[in-house]
Amino acid sequence: GGLLQTVRADNYRAKRIRLSGFLKTENVEDFSSFWVLVDGAELGEILDFDNMFDRPVIKGTNDWKKHDLVVDVPQNAGIIHIGVMLGGSTGQIWIDELKLEMVGNDVAKTSQKYTPAEQAETAKEWEEYRRKLGKEGLEKHIATMKSRPLTPFILNFEDLSQQSSN
Numbered sequence: 001g002g003l004l005q006t007v008r009a010d011n012y013r014a015k016r017i018r019l020s021g022f023l024k025t026e027n028v029e030d031f032s033s034f035w036v037l038v039d040g041a042e043l044g045e046i047l048d049f050d051n052m053f054d055r056p057v058i059k060g061t062n063d064w065k066k067h068d069l070v071v072d073v074p075q076n077a078g079i080i081h082i083g084v085m086l087g088g089s090t091g092q093i094w095i096d097e098l099k100l101e102m103v104g105n106d107v108a109k110t111s112q113k114y115t116p117a118e119q120a121e122t123a124k125e126w127e128e129y130r131r132k133l134g135k136e137g138l139e140k141h142i143a144t145m146k147s148r149p150l151t152p153f154i155l156n157f158e159d160l161s162q163q164s165s166n
Contacts, residue, residue, distance in 0.1 A: 002085040003095075006148045009038065009077035016105055019069045019082050021098035028059040029088030034095075036069045039145075041078035046122060048072050050111040051085070059088075064096070070103065071111045079145050082152065100152050 019036045033052035040047050048071040052058070073080065082100060086093050114122070130138055 002083055004083035005152055006081050007152055008148050008150050009073055009080050011150050012073040013077055014075045015102045016072050018103045019100050022064045022066050022096045024064045024094040025062045026092045028091030031087040032058045032093045034067055034084050036071050037081040038073050038077050039079040040076050047074050048111045054112055070109050
């Protein structure tokens with residue numbers, strides 16, 4: 001399972017960003033993680049990505065712990081996806097105090113490095129997906145992405161409970 005939010009990259013282009021937040025787990029079978037993905041203006045053009053998979057796996061039962069993911073948003077970025085994942089068929093996760101902010105280049109990136117072979121394989125997969133979508137499907141997808149908000153919303157779940165009670 002997972003939770004995802006997508007924002008346009010307009011306000012973050014040519015910047016380094018950090019997604020931070022607290023994660024708590026209970027009986028997680030496989031893994032849990034935050035993730036951030038920076039896509040280009042073209043569908044499937046992955047510009048930077050971090051899903052915490054290069055760190056020790058977060059599974060089992062763990063108390064609240066803060067995690068930071070730092071990626072670059074190039075000038076040609078179109079969309080930023082942020083989220084949390086729960087892998088496996090059992091377990092629960094809690095998240096709190098999510099924050100997406102711009103940081104200086106003195107803050108080290110945490111994003112994963114891909115080999116040219118991995119990049120080529122990903123590009124091939126996305127090209128096949130674009131082909132299956134066809135021109136009309138691709139145009140619809142791009143229009144949907146352009147309609148996304150400029151900044152994340154409801155990153156603090158206390159805000160969400162207050163909004164639902166109003």
